[in-house]
Amino acid sequence: MAVEITGSGYNSKVKLYNIHQGNGYFRKDTSTTHSQVKLLQSALTDLGYDTQGADGKYGNNTLAAVKKFQEANNLTADGLFGKNSLTALESILGTHLDPENCETASGSVTTANLTVTEYIQNLESYCNSGWKYGSGYNASKKLIDCAWYPYKARSDQGAHGCTTEYNGYLSEKGKISSYNDLKVGMEVFQQSSDDSTKKSHMGVYAGKVLLRGELKHAVYQSCSSHSNIATKYNDGVANDSGPNLTEMKAGRWKYWGWSKYVKHD
Numbered sequence: 466m467a468v469e470i471t472g473s474g475y476n477s478k479v480k481l482y483n484i485h486q487g488n489g490y491f492r493k494d495t496s497t498t499h500s501q502v503k504l505l506q507s508a509l510t511d512l513g514y515d516t517q518g519a520d521g522k523y524g525n526n527t528l529a530a531v532k533k534f535q536e537a538n539n540l541t542a543d544g545l546f547g548k549n550s551l552t553a554l555e556s557i558l559g560t561h562l563d564p565e566n567c568e569t570a571s572g573s574v575t576t577a578n579l580t581v582t583e584y585i586q587n588l589e590s591y592c593n594s595g596w597k598y599g600s601g602y603n604a605s606k607k608l609i610d611c612a613w614y615p616y617k618a619r620s621d622q623g624a625h626g627c628t629t630e631y632n633g634y635l636s637e638k639g640k641i642s643s644y645n646d647l648k649v650g651m652e653v654f655q656q657s658s659d660d661s662t663k664k665s666h667m668g669v670y671a672g673k674v675l676l677r678g679e680l681k682h683a684v685y686q687s688c689s690s691h692s693n694i695a696t697k698y699n700d701g702v703a704n705d706s707g708p709n710l711t712e713m714k715a716g717r718w719k720y721w722g723w724s725k726y727v728k729h730d
Contacts, residue, residue, distance in 0.1 A: 559601030
């Protein structure tokens with residue numbers, strides 16, 4: 466279902482995508498009814514921060530609930546629901562607050578300020594350091610899923626949980642015809658349906674890496690099991706290898722894309 470907004474108050478000009486990019490926040494505004502504010506109200510209430518109903522209007526009860534949530538998560542309790550608050554909430558939920566609507570914001574400016582080398586170094590930093598696979602992202606328990614893994618390695622830039630959002634933050638994209646055509650640092654995607662926007666598992670291409678004595682196309686990924694796949698770092702960990710450098714099985718990876726946030730040739 467599309468984002469539904471009525472009214473012309475402050476919140477009418479803001480969507481979750483803007484908040485993810487640090488370009489806005491939801492604030493007290495009873496003149497606007499917003500479907501994503503309604504989702505926020507429902508999520509907060511489910512977590513014990515009662516907004517006294519989910520009507521899509523950011524009134525006093527929602528303001529109070531947001532402040533309590535911010536206090537509980539060591540955030541500035543100003544009642545402005547911005548990027549830090551959204552990131553904290555989605556970390557707890559383990560998913561995007563509105564998975565059906567992760568559209569890009571028109572007119573947004575993106576700067577590629579991360580080199581491929583830095584990106585790979587950041588991906589490496591999660592490997593073999595205690596992180597495990599888990600839904601979404603939970604820093605306290607060191608759990609991270611496939612989408613949050615590169616998102617954190619990109620310094621919290623881009624998409625992290627909604628498959629359709631990837632199409633908006635990739636500067637280039639295409640279908641993989643041969644792994645030999647890939648370049649280190651490209652984000653690669655598997656696909657679970659015939660719809661190319663509905664990507665499933667993802668990772669970052671690492672080039673050819675020596676795995677079990679053989680050079681193999683490899684990918685940085687976080688997944689629950691690496692059984693029967695050549696793996697570096699947590700090789701052999703039953704059912705949970707977490708962030709890793711893993712052999713790319715032939716034909717399994719379908720699409721590639723360059724992140725707008727990573728400099729490349």
